[in-house]
Amino acid sequence: MKIFVPADAAARALGADAVATAIAAAAERRDVTVQIVRNGSRGMVWLEPLVEVETPEGRQAFGPFAPGDAESLFDAPSVHPKALGLTEEIPFLKRQTRVTFARVGVIDPVDLVDYEVNGGLTGLRHALHLGPDATIAEVTESGLRGRGGAGFPTGIKWRTVANAPGAQKYIVCNADEGDSGSFADRMLIEGDPFSLIEGMAIAGFAVGADRGYVYLRSEYPDAIAVLDRAIILARVAGLLGQSVLGSDYAFDMEVRVGAGAYVCGEETSLLNSIEGKRGTVRAKPPLPALQGLWAKPTVVNNVLSLATVPMVLAQGGAQYCSFGTGRSRGTIPLQLAGNVRFAGLFEAPFGLTLGEIVNDIGGGTATGRPLKAVQVGGPLGAWFPPALFDTAFGYEEYAAAGGLIGHAGIVVVDDTADMAAFARFAMEFCAIESCGKCTPCRIGAVRGVETLDRIAAGDAAATPLLRDLCETMRLGSLCALGGFTPFPVLSALNHFPQDFARSKEAAE
Amino acid sequence: MPDAAVVARTAEICREHAGREGALLPILHAVQSDFGHVPALALPIVAKALGVAVAEVQGVVGFYHDFRAAPPGRHVLKICRAEACQAMGGTALADAAKAQLGVDWHGTSEGGVTLEPVFCLGLCAAAPAAMLNGVLAARIDPTRLAEMLAEVGA
Numbered sequence: 001m002k003i004f005v006p007a008d009a010a011a012r013a014l015g016a017d018a019v020a021t022a023i024a025a026a027a028e029r030r031d032v033t034v035q036i037v038r039n040g041s042r043g044m045v046w047l048e049p050l051v052e053v054e055t056p057e058g059r060q061a062f063g064p065f066a067p068g069d070a071e072s073l074f075d076a077p078s079v080h081p082k083a084l085g086l087t088e089e090i091p092f093l094k095r096q097t098r099v100t101f102a103r104v105g106v107i108d109p110v111d112l113v114d115y116e117v118n119g120g121l122t123g124l125r126h127a128l129h130l131g132p133d134a135t136i137a138e139v140t141e142s143g144l145r146g147r148g149g150a151g152f153p154t155g156i157k158w159r160t161v162a163n164a165p166g167a168q169k170y171i172v173c174n175a176d177e178g179d180s181g182s183f184a185d186r187m188l189i190e191g192d193p194f195s196l197i198e199g200m201a202i203a204g205f206a207v208g209a210d211r212g213y214v215y216l217r218s219e220y221p222d223a224i225a226v227l228d229r230a231i232i233l234a235r236v237a238g239l240l241g242q243s244v245l246g247s248d249y250a251f252d253m254e255v256r257v258g259a260g261a262y263v264c265g266e267e268t269s270l271l272n273s274i275e276g277k278r279g280t281v282r283a284k285p286p287l288p289a290l291q292g293l294w295a296k297p298t299v300v301n302n303v304l305s306l307a308t309v310p311m312v313l314a315q316g317g318a319q320y321c322s323f324g325t326g327r328s329r330g331t332i333p334l335q336l337a338g339n340v341r342f343a344g345l346f347e348a349p350f351g352l353t354l355g356e357i358v359n360d361i362g363g364g365t366a367t368g369r370p371l372k373a374v375q376v377g378g379p380l381g382a383w384f385p386p387a388l389f390d391t392a393f394g395y396e397e398y399a400a401a402g403g404l405i406g407h408a409g410i411v412v413v414d415d416t417a418d419m420a421a422f423a424r425f426a427m428e429f430c431a432i433e434s435c436g437k438c439t440p441c442r443i444g445a446v447r448g449v450e451t452l453d454r455i456a457a458g459d460a461a462a463t464p465l466l467r468d469l470c471e472t473m474r475l476g477s478l479c480a481l482g483g484f485t486p487f488p489v490l491s492a493l494n495h496f497p498q499d500f501a502r503s504k505e506a507a508e
Numbered sequence: 509m510p511d512a513a514v515v516a517r518t519a520e521i522c523r524e525h526a527g528r529e530g531a532l533l534p535i536l537h538a539v540q541s542d543f544g545h546v547p548a549l550a551l552p553i554v555a556k557a558l559g560v561a562v563a564e565v566q567g568v569v570g571f572y573h574d575f576r577a578a579p580p581g582r583h584v585l586k587i588c589r590a591e592a593c594q595a596m597g598g599t600a601l602a603d604a605a606k607a608q609l610g611v612d613w614h615g616t617s618e619g620g621v622t623l624e625p626v627f628c629l630g631l632c633a634a635a636p637a638a639m640l641n642g643v644l645a646a647r648i649d650p651t652r653l654a655e656m657l658a659e660v661g662a
């Protein structure tokens with residue numbers, strides 16, 4: 001009997017380890033032989049720990065599972081109080097188009113055979129057959145754009161690095177995932193680490209790099225452990241090393257652990273950090289593609305950008321490009337977080353409206369209270385009121401609506417939320433996390449907190465000051481930390497002026 | 509730990525990372541994982557091993573939130589302060605923790621619990637989240653937090 005109990009950090013934080021122990025103990029008491037696979041999460045976090053039992057009809061789901069539910073799993077599974085039916089038939093999962101996350105939650109994350117049986121390594125083999133140029137062409141044709149936030153076309157970035165002169169080049173994976181509301185990188189690494197390794201190996205082959213680094217945040221201890229293990233297994237199997245899959249192409253990689261600085265998600269700050277320096281932002285140009293890690297040509301890509309590449313190569317760029325809307329091609333792993341009923345990961349082609357995402361898919365708020373606002377794209381993303389819920393999910397569409405999609409993390413709040421407090425938090429966060437290199441960000445954020453406190457104290461004259469300050473930060477900051485903090489601040493002020501006025505009344 | 513032991517162990521860690529590109533952060537992580545903080549005594553040894561100025565090592569240690577200059581309490585409780593957790597009562601959870609422990613952020617309670625803020629643990633779909641002595645916990649409330657502290661004897 002094969003039973004799946006996720007080892008995903010969210011599932012574990014909700015008790016999955018105790019569940020696995022209870023199931024093993026119950027099986028032993030009954031003399032039933034079970035194989036417990038610690039898979040990734042299916043992304044339905046409100047059902048975690050989600051246990052699955054393999055049957056001839058398919059995998060049967062049970063959740064949210066408590067240790068006390070283990071005994072009855074062996075008595076009469078079909079009438080088990082936590083039975084959810086076939087996993088694949090659960091509407092939240094059934095409605096998705098899983099490309100990047102196709103294997104997450106399905107396979108044993110650290111079993112390379114399982115990976116290969118489920119389509120793994122097809123992309124790398126195809127790339128080795130195509131050659132570097134055609135590999136880049138395929139990625140370009142797919143329309144894949146950077147999933148880390150800026151949305152730069154991945155194929156064009158690779159072409160720049162491939163054309164840059166120099167014998168030593170690097171592939172750097174940005175796994176800093178600091179945005180609140182985002183957890184897709186973590187889930188991917190914990191649930192399907194070989195897809196990231198394969199993606200990095202393809203990138204190295206395409207641009208002529210033999211070395212890769214994954215900069216992984218220290219807040220993700222489980223992801224670090226899984227990826228470290230997967231890299232060792234990949235070396236043993238010849239997926240990494242002097243002769244990748246038996247070819248004459250050499251590539252190896254290692255994990256570098258961050259140290260709790262949000263700004264190190266910014267690519268140049270990240271490179272400084274890997275080099276062992278303070279994580280301050282570098283002025284651009286030079287682009288990292290030309291002078292990146294140790295001043296060598298470097299591809300810096302987000303986890304999801306890289307982990308999607310094997311699928312693009314395996315299925316063809318045109319196939320991936322057939323999904324999506326406008327200039328946002330392919331699929332996007334949306335992350336529903338905060339006060340939302342069906343919280344979790346939902347991969348879909350670009351183009352869903354925000355209303356469809358939070359109401360139809362997310363089921364509204366978890367508290368059942370009216371939904372007030374949604375922050376898209378992390379702490380530098382704008383707050384959207386329900387009036388903007390017809391915005392289609394895409395890079396240009398969000399920019400036009402005064403926001404950004406960032407890493408596609410979506411944080412929902414209900415009507416008890418105080419948007420003035422969120423605006424203040426955005427400035428405070430920027431002040432805490434500023435790398436200190438440029439004044440508009442370093443000093444501006446501190447002034448921003450003070451100005452918001454004045455507004456809260458009823459000083460109406462402070463509001464134009466706040467707008468001026470935001471303009472200075474937007475135009476004068478070296479990177480998007482200072483440059484985009486005005487998004488959450490001004491969107492809160494513009495869409496919810498009553499929250500700022502309310503604090504004024506309270507003060508009077 | 510006696511000074512000589514700190515010096516010896518730090519030198520050993522540096523030797524383990526010899527020749528590694530960009531070894532400073534990995535070394536500092538290893539030092540902190542052994543001592544719970546980065547002792548001032550360790551800085552000159554690390555600087556010498558890497559051939560950089562002590563001030564540079566000091567600057568790096570000071571830049572990153574993870575590295576502590578002084579040892580924490582017997583237990584470290586990190587509570588997420590970021591938006592998705594705020595949306596689910598994260599601020600109230602943090603306030604309850606501060607009240608129970610009688611400390612503010614970065615303080616250490618009489619029972620030896622150091623309270624630290626963290627900005628997102630990637631558990632935003634099961635908010636609010638916290639980490640106690642390296643173990644993650646999701647969807648917690650003040651009652652559950654008090655239980656968790658009791659379970660580790662804090």
Ligand SMILES: Cc1cc2nc3c(=O)[nH]c(=O)nc-3n(C[C@H](O)[C@H](O)[C@H](O)COP(=O)(O)O)c2cc1C
Pocket residue numbers: 145146147148149150151152174175176177178179262263264265266267268300301302303305306479480481
């Ligand atoms: C303050 C700040 C934080 C960032 N954090 C991240 C992050 O955590 N992960 C990420 O992939 N990109 C992050 N970025 C974007 C990176 O600078 C860069 O655009 C990205 O890693 C490029 O990869 P992509 O083209 O695959 O998206 C951040 C940018 C800024 C300004």
Ligand code: FES
Pocket residue numbers: 180181182588589590591592593594627628629630631632635636637
């Ligand atoms: S916002 Fe708290 S875990 Fe992500």
